[in-house]
Amino acid sequence: MTADTASAADVAPLAGPRPGLRRRLERAAPFLPGLAMLTLLFVIPMFIMLAFSFWKTNSSFDLVRDWNLNNYARFFNQPTYIRTFAKTLVMASAVTAAGLAISLPFTYFLVRYVSRRFQRAVLLAVIVPFWTSYLLRVYAWQAILGEKGALNQFLMATGIIQQPSTLFVYNDLAVFVVLIYVYFPFAALALYAALEKFDFTQLNAAQDLGARPDQAFRHILLPQIRTGIITACIFVFIPILGEFLTPTLVGGASGSLIANLIVNFTRQGQFPEGAALAIVIAVFVTILLVVFRRSLRVEDVVARG
Amino acid sequence: MADSTPAIELRHTTKRFGDTVALDDVSMVIEPGEFFCLLGPSGCGKTTTLNLIGGFIPMSSGELLIEGRTVTDLPPHKRNVNTVFQNYALFPHMTVAQNVAFGLRMERLPSAEVTRRTGEYLDLVGLAGLSRRLPSEMSGGQQQRVALARALAKRPAVLLLDEPLGALDLKLRKAMQTELSRIHRQVGTTFVFVTHDQDEALSMATRIAIMSGGQVSQVGTPREVYDRPVNRFVADFVGETNFLPGTVSTEGGRQMVVLSGGGRVAAPSGAPEGSATLMVRPESLTLRSSQEPAADACLAGRIVNVAFLGNHTRITVTTSAGDIVAIRPHGTNARPAHPIQELGEEVCVWWPADDAAIIAD
Numbered sequence: 001m002t003a004d005t006a007s008a009a010d011v012a013p014l015a016g017p018r019p020g021l022r023r024r025l026e027r028a029a030p031f032l033p034g035l036a037m038l039t040l041l042f043v044i045p046m047f048i049m050l051a052f053s054f055w056k057t058n059s060s061f062d063l064v065r066d067w068n069l070n071n072y073a074r075f076f077n078q079p080t081y082i083r084t085f086a087k088t089l090v091m092a093s094a095v096t097a098a099g100l101a102i103s104l105p106f107t108y109f110l111v112r113y114v115s116r117r118f119q120r121a122v123l124l125a126v127i128v129p130f131w132t133s134y135l136l137r138v139y140a141w142q143a144i145l146g147e148k149g150a151l152n153q154f155l156m157a158t159g160i161i162q163q164p165s166t167l168f169v170y171n172d173l174a175v176f177v178v179l180i181y182v183y184f185p186f187a188a189l190a191l192y193a194a195l196e197k198f199d200f201t202q203l204n205a206a207q208d209l210g211a212r213p214d215q216a217f218r219h220i221l222l223p224q225i226r227t228g229i230i231t232a233c234i235f236v237f238i239p240i241l242g243e244f245l246t247p248t249l250v251g252g253a254s255g256s257l258i259a260n261l262i263v264n265f266t267r268q269g270q271f272p273e274g275a276a277l278a279i280v281i282a283v284f285v286t287i288l289l290v291v292f293r294r295s296l297r298v299e300d301v302v303a304r305g
Numbered sequence: 306m307a308d309s310t311p312a313i314e315l316r317h318t319t320k321r322f323g324d325t326v327a328l329d330d331v332s333m334v335i336e337p338g339e340f341f342c343l344l345g346p347s348g349c350g351k352t353t354t355l356n357l358i359g360g361f362i363p364m365s366s367g368e369l370l371i372e373g374r375t376v377t378d379l380p381p382h383k384r385n386v387n388t389v390f391q392n393y394a395l396f397p398h399m400t401v402a403q404n405v406a407f408g409l410r411m412e413r414l415p416s417a418e419v420t421r422r423t424g425e426y427l428d429l430v431g432l433a434g435l436s437r438r439l440p441s442e443m444s445g446g447q448q449q450r451v452a453l454a455r456a457l458a459k460r461p462a463v464l465l466l467d468e469p470l471g472a473l474d475l476k477l478r479k480a481m482q483t484e485l486s487r488i489h490r491q492v493g494t495t496f497v498f499v500t501h502d503q504d505e506a507l508s509m510a511t512r513i514a515i516m517s518g519g520q521v522s523q524v525g526t527p528r529e530v531y532d533r534p535v536n537r538f539v540a541d542f543v544g545e546t547n548f549l550p551g552t553v554s555t556e557g558g559r560q561m562v563v564l565s566g567g568g569r570v571a572a573p574s575g576a577p578e579g580s581a582t583l584m585v586r587p588e589s590l591t592l593r594s595s596q597e598p599a600a601d602a603c604l605a606g607r608i609v610n611v612a613f614l615g616n617h618t619r620i621t622v623t624t625s626a627g628d629i630v631a632i633r634p635h636g637t638n639a640r641p642a643h644p645i646q647e648l649g650e651e652v653c654v655w656w657p658a659d660d661a662a663i664i665a666d
């Protein structure tokens with residue numbers, strides 16, 4: 001009798017509850033390192049920051065565990081903060097729109113009319129700026145736009161202006177221009193990946209079926225590169241919400257964005273205020289991503305990034 | 306109406322790509338309701354011709370009329386022609402029904418009419434039950450049918466088909482050939498079909514234009530181009546042909562062809578004297594045993610290859626005039642008492658004089 005049950009268990013080892021649990025663990029195992037890293041490097045720091053945002057600092061700049069909502073209240077009651085945040089959103093939207101307006105025609109003509117070999121060369125040229133540091137590139141723009149910069153020298157040499165102009169740098173326009181330059185490659189690469197898969201005879205087919213070129217573009221091309229466009233938007237819009245270096249270097253006093261405020265708080269030792277502001281941005285971005293979630297699958301961003 | 310307006314008329318059409326002349330002063334008339342095939346090897350200008358008619362590329366010079374109206378400078382969406390593309394070019398983000406309805410929606414037809422016509426043409430191509438599928442969920446043959454329904458639903462004056470069967474396997478291709486012929490009869494639209502496959506052209510077309518080097522070599526019914534090719538290129542491209550160079554001369558009141566490699570055979574009637582190339586189709590040839598007494602002049606040779614191909618056997622004979630291919634069909638009626646098809650056998654190749662033809666180079 002006992003021998004019988006033992007042999008039955010041997011024949012069907014997967015039937016019992018214990019092996020089932022083991023199998024489930026085996027399946028989960030590959031995810032554990034990633035999960036551990038996410039917890040350690042993302043979830044825990046976020047919670048620390050969240051906790052900070054509800055604390056306060058005393059007169060000697062020590063963190064005091066005194067739970068309150070003052071840091072948030074201060075943000076929402078201070079018109080300058082709200083205005084800076086609104087301005088940041090406008091700036092991010094404008095740069096995203098301009099970046100798309102430039103990179104969409106750029107990648108369209110690249111994919112459709114340029115030979116494969118030459119495409120690679122052009123893409124390499126788009127990526128090359130990443131080989132130098134971000135800081136260096138923005139400094140270079142300072143040198144280009146500055147009072148004694150290349151742009152002024154060029155305009156004076158060609159006689160368009162007589163005196164060097166100070167209008168090119170240390171304002172919002174300079175931030176706008178430099179941010180377009182910095183984020184153009186992200187938008188271009190995201191769109192390139194989407195367009196590269198597109199079969200352009202579909203546009204011929206659409207026109208053959210009676211669509212005007214603009215209708216063919218709208219009904220056939222746009223829906224098929226939609227994820228690429230959304231990816232490009234996310235790659236440009238969200239990082240700009242955290243931009244502080246470009247505004248610092250070429251934005252001057254009037255050009256600061258929301259992240260500059262966080263940097264200021266942190267430099268002044270006001271960690272709770274800075275943390276609260278960071279949480280506000282994080283919540284905003286999360287809402288944004290949830291809204292776009294329906295039209296965007298994670299694997300698209302990863303595969304195309 | 307003795308002569309109706311042609312569906313398509315090309316007048317002295319030339320297309321240059323840089324220095325290359327893709328189409329060289331081509332004129333062509335396609336009548337309404339025809340199943341017209343443009344046949345030729347790659348680079349002969351057949352696809353260029355189709356693209357010119359479709360409006361996808363501008364012509365360098367010449368004129369194009371569709372149903373009597375000059376459309377030379379009209380963009381594709383203003384021409385009354387529709388195309389079935391080589392790779393089908395279906396819209397992957399739309400269902401089958403949406404693909405078919407796209408052209409009708411662009412026409413701003415009322416939605417009830419769009420639905421009705423979409424159903425009608427999906428029915429025509431036998432896809433009535435699959436209207437909600439995505440193109441990616443269908444086989445190549447089914448995608449082909451969607452492309453066909455999408456183009457036909459517009460009820461164009463002319464349907465252009467750019468090697469639409471090229472991507473299908475042999476069996477499916479044969480089935481689609483029959484299917485295309487049926488659909489053509491059913492809708493009555495003029496079809497212009499581009500292919501490099503002579504079987505396809507012969508089996509479906511009402512008329513064939515054989516193209517080579519940007520020019521039209523010959524236009525005619527399948528039987529005309531097969532039986533009376535105007536030159537060696539056409540004879541070679543359509544079907545299989547034996548070419549025998551020689552000289553036509555009169556001997557004893559009868560015209561003979563003295564073949565270059567030796568041997569003489571009867572010349573087809575009306576052959577002009579002088580050097581000429583004789584063409585004769587493999588199915589016209591009869592192989593006789595060399596022991597048999599020959600009533601007529603025939604060509605002596607030896608069988609060097611026998612290929613059994615199911616419904617026929619292909620026999621290669623080496624003669625003094627070169628290798629000659631003969632085809633022996635299989636079937637109870639065609640089987641002689643002693644079939645001659647042993648490798649190495651000495652035979653005599655004979656054909657009725659008028660089954661051969663003198664061909665221009």
